[in-house]
Amino acid sequence: MTPNDTPAPKPTPLAIRLWPLYVIAGGIFAAWALGLFDYLSLExxxxxxxxxxxxxxxHLFLAVAAYILIYAAATLFMVPGALWITIAGGFLFGLIGGTPATIIGATLGASLLFFAARTSVGTALHERAGPFVKKMERGFQEDAFSYMFALRFLPIVPFPVANIAPAILGAKYRDYAITTAFGIIPGVLAYTWIGAGLGATFAAGEDPNIASIAKNMVPAFAALGVVSLLPVAYKKLFAKKAAKLEGAS
Structure with a gap:
């Protein structure tokens, strides 16, 4: 071995590189142990x-700041029940105040989760990805905006998946942040509006049927998801037609 031949550094073991998952799992366990999930309810x-x-x-400023941080933490740790926090934002701050506060908190938490997935977990998963995932990555990068908006709009895509998948597929953070902030607006508006009307509902001694309202919103969100994928479908269709024309000429 010559003096210039330095041994390559040993790769960090996978168990260590997955540390963000341990932090997230610890946060969820701590929330469960402290009974925090019990507070996420209309009652x-x-x-x-x-x-x-x-x-x-x-303490309006302090309350808004605390709400944003709580929402960011709930998003980062993928705590079930973000829906109830959104409704609480509307109940406490109204539609005008609760909507931007929720968007800021959700985008902040999603951004932290994005970077966590991108720096360690995403890298480890990407290295072990098969041909299908790598092919999907190429298609994703051709029109990342459309794909990320679809992830936000389609009701079948869980919020944590929409937060992590773009990082693993190589999305740029700028595009991710834009599509996150704007893509969650329809859902945030809908549930914040529900929360804003809870005061009158409670005063009348009634309970809002959240499940029924959510069910009625599914077709609208599905339509938004389909619309967001139209540019992708158009590009693929146009590319196939162009290829056929070139082959015929």
Whole structure:
């Protein structure tokens, strides 16, 4: 071995490179152990509405900042129940205040999850990806905007999957942040609006049928997902026609 021949550094073991998963799993376990999931319900808003609204009235800036951080943490740790946090945002801050606060919190948390997946977990998964995933990656990068908007709109795609998949498929963060912030607007508006009307619903002694409302919104979100994929379909169809014309000439 000559003096210039330096041994290649040993790759970091996979178990160590997957540390973000351990952090996320630890966060979810801690939330479960502390019983935080029990607070994500309409009953909590009903019983604590005076205290919560009183705090918002006296400490508006602090309440909004705390809400954004809570939403970001819930998104980062993939805590089930973000829907209830969105509704709570509408209940506490109204449609005008709750919508931007939720969008900021969700985008912040999704961004942190994106970077976590991109720096370690995503790299490890990408190295072990088969031909199908690599082919899907090429198609994704041809029109990343359309694909990422579709991930946000299609009801069958869970929110954590829409946050992590673009990082693994090589999306640029700028495109990811834009499609996240704008892609979640329809859903955020819908559930924040529900939350904004809870005060009157509680006063009337009624419970909103969240499941029925969500079911009615599925066709609209599915339509948005299909529309977002039209540019992809057009490009593929146009490319095939162009190839046929070139072959015939």
């Amino acid at each position: 909590t808003l009903r019983t604590q509405q005076d205290a919560l609204r009183g705090f918002v009235s006296e």
